[in-house]
Amino acid sequence: TGGTGETTSSNPNVRTIEILQEMGDFYEQVKDQWRTRAYRMAIGTLKKTTNKIRTADEAEELPKIGKRIADKIEEIVRTDGLRRLEFAKQDPTDRVLQKFLKIYGVGPSQGLKWAQQGHKTLEDLKANVHLTPNQKIGIAHYNDFDTRIPREEVTALGDIVKKAAAIIDPDVELTIGGSYRRGAATSGDIDFLITKPSTTTTLDLLTFLDDLVRHLTDTGFLVAALAVPRGESSSKWHGACVLPGNPVWRRIDFLLVPASEMGAALLYFTGDDIFNRSMRFLAGTKGWRLNQRGLYRDVMRGPGREKLNEGVLIEGADEREIFRALGVPWRPPEQRIC
Ligand code: DCP
Ligand code: MG
Numbered sequence: 001t002g003g004t005g006e007t008t009s010s011n012p013n014v015r016t017i018e019i020l021q022e023m024g025d026f027y028e029q030v031k032d033q034w035r036t037r038a039y040r041m042a043i044g045t046l047k048k049t050t051n052k053i054r055t056a057d058e059a060e061e062l063p064k065i066g067k068r069i070a071d072k073i074e075e076i077v078r079t080d081g082l083r084r085l086e087f088a089k090q091d092p093t094d095r096v097l098q099k100f101l102k103i104y105g106v107g108p109s110q111g112l113k114w115a116q117q118g119h120k121t122l123e124d125l126k127a128n129v130h131l132t133p134n135q136k137i138g139i140a141h142y143n144d145f146d147t148r149i150p151r152e153e154v155t156a157l158g159d160i161v162k163k164a165a166a167i168i169d170p171d172v173e174l175t176i177g178g179s180y181r182r183g184a185a186t187s188g189d190i191d192f193l194i195t196k197p198s199t200t201t202t203l204d205l206l207t208f209l210d211d212l213v214r215h216l217t218d219t220g221f222l223v224a225a226l227a228v229p230r231g232e233s234s235s236k237w238h239g240a241c242v243l244p245g246n247p248v249w250r251r252i253d254f255l256l257v258p259a260s261e262m263g264a265a266l267l268y269f270t271g272d273d274i275f276n277r278s279m280r281f282l283a284g285t286k287g288w289r290l291n292q293r294g295l296y297r298d299v300m301r302g303p304g305r306e307k308l309n310e311g312v313l314i315e316g317a318d319e320r321e322i323f324r325a326l327g328v329p330w331r332p333p334e335q336r337i338c
């Protein structure tokens, strides 16, 4: 192609560009500025590319194309379409789809597939499709998980966990993060952060989590294990619990965090997600990186902005220090609602 930047029929990526364009237009419509820009830049690169890009690896080699869009490019070449785009084109008020997406353990592509197959109700799904064990629980307790938890109940459920924890290891510290820490009157789930002074890895806490889950299951408090990564020990546990005397199942998450990362984890898991995004963006403007493990500087990036190393840790242990390092006046959790 010439240097005009126009897509000509001679560009072998013309179909890919067309679909990426549609996806970019969607993000522009929903005012997602970052993705709109990312798609625009990727399209710009493809327009200047003279060979056909078929795989994510090939795409990622190119300038200004990140991992996510690279994956999308491969999907387009393989399927002549984009699941995410079909999803975006669906009427957002489509009640069947919205209902399916609220089932615990059901993601966008699965929900869309069932809706497109013509299933309309949870009963249809139970009778006609293959469900994972988690999805079965998600359907059986659909209304439970769809009901927000009053703050007093979160406190009461949390107290049961803290009491059990103190018997197993009195040095372990448990904090309820998420909407509860922001002071919300109701929560969608209970987000527990679990740490212990002077730990630098979650390995030191794995036995504790095992013991805690076993104890709380034996006593009838935990009623289901959901996203429990199989095989090797994991630092997270997702499941359901009940308050004695209350039949409603509640979603509860446990996350192990080493003390050296507790500040960053608290910041991340307190949210809200929009506030988190603005803090990460601010870190980015300084050339730093903020994630749930810490605030880092000197993150080295390659020509395609891909990360070459983790960078140098500025702060991970102390939440207030992270605010200070970023030059942001301390905001109590109750004020982190955007
Ligand atoms: N989080 C995030 N980005 C996401 C998901 C989560 O930054 N995509 C962070 C911010 C959230 C926290 O994790 O506050 C906990 O996630 P939840 O989904 O449990 O959200 P909340 O606890 O804020 O709300 P809810 O009351 O609905 O549980
Ligand atoms: Mg939550």
Ligand code: MN
Pocket: 178, 189, 190, 191, 253
């Ligand atoms: Mn949660």
